[in-house]
Amino acid sequence: MNELTGLTTVELDSLSEEAFAEFVDRTAQDPAQQEFLTEFLREDHPVYRERGTAAVIRMRGWILISLAKQQFPPSAVLYLLEELDTAIHAYAVAAAACALRSLPKPDQLYAPFLLRALTNIRYHDESVSLEAYGEYPDESTDTCAVGEILKTIRWLGPLAGSIQSELRNVNGLSISEQKELDHLVSSPQAADQDTPPVDDCCQLPAGVSNLFTWMRGTRADCTPVEQTVFEDQSGNLIRYGELFTGGPTVVVFFYTRCDNPLKCSLTITKLAHVQKELERRGLASQIRTAAITYDPEYDHAQRLAQYGKERNFQTGAQHRLLRTVEGFEPIKKHFKLGVNYTRALVNRHRIEVFILDSAGAIAASFERLRWDEAEIVEKAVEMLHEAETCAKKTDSTSVFQNRVFSAIGPFAALGAAFFPKCPFCWAAYASLFGVVGLEQIPFSPWLYPVLILVMLINLLSVWLRCQSTKKMYGFYFVFAGAVAILAGSFWNLPLAATSGVISTFAGSLISALKPD
Amino acid sequence: MAKRKSAKKQTVKKSSQPSPAKLISTVTNDAVPEQERVQASRGASAAVLKDEAYFKKTMEVVLDQSQPASVRHACLQALEVASFQTIKFEKYRKDYILMMRKLARDSDPEIRFSALNTLSCEKDGYAQKRLLDGLKTPDKALVEPEVALQLLGNDVHAEVYSVARELVKKPPSEQVKTEALKLLAADSSASKIFEKVLLDKSENTENRQVSAAALHSIKPKSLYKHAASIVKDNSENDEIQATCLTALGNFFSDQDVKADADLVKGIQTLKKKGKTQVKKQATQFLKKFAE
Numbered sequence: 065m066n067e068l069t070g071l072t073t074v075e076l077d078s079l080s081e082e083a084f085a086e087f088v089d090r091t092a093q094d095p096a097q098q099e100f101l102t103e104f105l106r107e108d109h110p111v112y113r114e115r116g117t118a119a120v121i122r123m124r125g126w127i128l129i130s131l132a133k134q135q136f137p138p139s140a141v142l143y144l145l146e147e148l149d150t151a152i153h154a155y156a157v158a159a160a161a162c163a164l165r166s167l168p169k170p171d172q173l174y175a176p177f178l179l180r181a182l183t184n185i186r187y188h189d190e191s192v193s194l195e196a197y198g199e200y201p202d203e204s205t206d207t208c209a210v211g212e213i214l215k216t217i218r219w220l221g222p223l224a225g226s227i228q229s230e231l232r233n234v235n236g237l238s239i240s241e242q243k244e245l246d247h248l249v250s251s252p253q254a255a256d257q258d259t260p261p262v263d264d265c266c267q268l269p270a271g272v273s274n275l276f277t278w279m280r281g282t283r284a285d286c287t288p289v290e291q292t293v294f295e296d297q298s299g300n301l302i303r304y305g306e307l308f309t310g311g312p313t314v315v316v317f318f319y320t321r322c323d324n325p326l327k328c329s330l331t332i333t334k335l336a337h338v339q340k341e342l343e344r345r346g347l348a349s350q351i352r353t354a355a356i357t358y359d360p361e362y363d364h365a366q367r368l369a370q371y372g373k374e375r376n377f378q379t380g381a382q383h384r385l386l387r388t389v390e391g392f393e394p395i396k397k398h399f400k401l402g403v404n405y406t407r408a409l410v411n412r413h414r415i416e417v418f419i420l421d422s423a424g425a426i427a428a429s430f431e432r433l434r435w436d437e438a439e440i441v442e443k444a445v446e447m448l449h450e451a452e453t454c455a456k457k458t459d460s461t462s463v464f465q466n467r468v469f470s471a472i473g474p475f476a477a478l479g480a481a482f483f484p485k486c487p488f489c490w491a492a493y494a495s496l497f498g499v500v501g502l503e504q505i506p507f508s509p510w511l512y513p514v515l516i517l518v519m520l521i522n523l524l525s526v527w528l529r530c531q532s533t534k535k536m537y538g539f540y541f542v543f544a545g546a547v548a549i550l551a552g553s554f555w556n557l558p559l560a561a562t563s564g565v566i567s568t569f570a571g572s573l574i575s576a577l578k579p580d
Numbered sequence: 581m582a583k584r585k586s587a588k589k590q591t592v593k594k595s596s597q598p599s600p601a602k603l604i605s606t607v608t609n610d611a612v613p614e615q616e617r618v619q620a621s622r623g624a625s626a627a628v629l630k631d632e633a634y635f636k637k638t639m640e641v642v643l644d645q646s647q648p649a650s651v652r653h654a655c656l657q658a659l660e661v662a663s664f665q666t667i668k669f670e671k672y673r674k675d676y677i678l679m680m681r682k683l684a685r686d687s688d689p690e691i692r693f694s695a696l697n698t699l700s701c702e703k704d705g706y707a708q709k710r711l712l713d714g715l716k717t718p719d720k721a722l723v724e725p726e727v728a729l730q731l732l733g734n735d736v737h738a739e740v741y742s743v744a745r746e747l748v749k750k751p752p753s754e755q756v757k758t759e760a761l762k763l764l765a766a767d768s769s770a771s772k773i774f775e776k777v778l779l780d781k782s783e784n785t786e787n788r789q790v791s792a793a794a795l796h797s798i799k800p801k802s803l804y805k806h807a808a809s810i811v812k813d814n815s816e817n818d819e820i821q822a823t824c825l826t827a828l829g830n831f832f833s834d835q836d837v838k839a840d841a842d843l844v845k846g847i848q849t850l851k852k853k854g855k856t857q858v859k860k861q862a863t864q865f866l867k868k869f870a871e
Contacts, residue, residue, distance in 0.1 A: 115739055116708065116737055117703075117737035118709070118737075118738070119705075119739055122705065155705075187673070189673060189674060190673065190674050190677045191674050191677070191678055198709075200705070200706040201678065202681065202682065203678065236667060238671040238672075239632065239671070241671075321736055321766075323735075323736075361768035361769065361799075362768045406737070406741060407742075407769050409736060409737060409766065410737075411737055
């Protein structure tokens, strides 16, 4: 139960929109609850289940506005940038632009996001009310998405210098907006020639990241989803374990009914660019690409094929568009996807790209913001090199392990050859080793068959090793040695036992050497 | 010479057309006869893009409920046409959307429908909220429920599926049920509803046809299975059999047909005994697969 609201999680998740707004208003007033409220910005939060997209936009926008009334939490800045980067609804963009101004310090790295938001919202803008939840203004108010963006550009002041030249080319706005824009670009503050150009390619302010990575050894393994069956765009069925192991994979999520061209449609188009880059670098057969639909019931093979074709996505054994055939929930859980639904329809999702390592485990993810194809390829290549390095280490380890086993075997053979056959012999050995205290070990006749067994195991391991290296003379030595030891033991022939031990040692060492 | 004459004709033609200012003045002048104002408004869509003042004056006529209905309709249409020029219209869009939201509550039903239609195509949250409120509480309805469902169907992401399912279960009219079924075709978790309706011989033909179309979209294998059984059933409705034959004929594979010998026999019977529409579909099917 939430102490602030007095509601259980279930009650919280089924609130009406009006009650939700009241809850947000109350929660936002307490600085200690800011992080708790930020959790509600996650797309997969249960509070958004069974809501329409318009409702989700209202709810999320209201959270941003409410957080901005106090100190906007740094952990939520990425959500603001996400709306500016890809939202096409006026309310969402206006709320994000307004909330940005509540941050303690302007940063020049916000400027490209504001420019992008201005480009995105052109031709989709409308008057919005940020004063009361769910209000749709009747009269022309003084705010809309473009208006809020321009206010925030003004707030940036000279830090918006890097986008001045693009702003000068903007026209077609309403008279008042155009006036405001013209004033911004011609003001003395704007003419800061010393502002270094910001690389538009998604540089983020300090403390904000859209890239998450996991080192080898800390990655969640793919056992929970290994048996998940997919159907690809050609109707072929294949399991996760077969599809995503043996090499790194770039995986994106999308659905064909997404109505935001800056999300799913662009994601698949960019994945096609990734394919071209892999092809150019000769890596297309070593690094896979895959796009999995959030909407497997609707996105049949034919729809997947058509969608990919329209965006130049090349398909083949290494490159596929996929849907799950037995339920999407395990995949959603495994990848911790940022998606929610009304019935079977997606009502909200984030942009998300994953890089899987050669074992099918998630090594990296890019979230929320538009990603750079070159960066994705580099990350995938890192995974490829990681796989190659691991393979080399495994070979070395195998060689080492083989050598260790090869060394143990001969000692077992030695033990078998000279094992005391009776308590008197045992006593003789005990007196011989009395100096080192071994005379205290009681007679253990059971040890003899154990030594024989170990010797036979050594024989088998040497045989396997020689089979793999195609050099059998090591085995022949060990075999001859084993026969000699057994003959020496049974017929009490010390010379045979000794030569058997020498032969066993020699054969084991030869087999443990690295093949040419 | 011929070129000069036609250029002269064009210049004469252009100069006989009233200027944008004259057009808007005619449209907004209460003293001008209604027919003339309606005629003038046909040219207003280009005029409003030239000057914000023209746009505002035309908008005022539309919003003024005391103006003759025909003039209001004509002006509204002119603004809707102008809105297609997205780039030039950008500076008017905010006021245009505000106007449409006001018109959604207008006393004129045709204007209400036109406004809600425009807003629904824009996937406007305000329009969706008002339409949904009207479905849940009939006193608040701005349009008939079947119309509300049609308009809400413009956005697959609208929060309408629960309401639509309720209306399929307890429809106030057959029209409403049909529209609710059409809307649910976007919800791939509704396949069981469509299977039930398709197989129910007591359902009206249109609903069964809508269900067949919906299944084709969201669960095609289920449609083909049921379509095959419907085609083989001699007691079935001709129109439904024709619909199923079309689905099978266009989307069934050779392998599927060869696997079902009874299906081919059933269709051959239909070709001999069925009514015209069914005979035609049966002939086409057999031509494609079995002959």
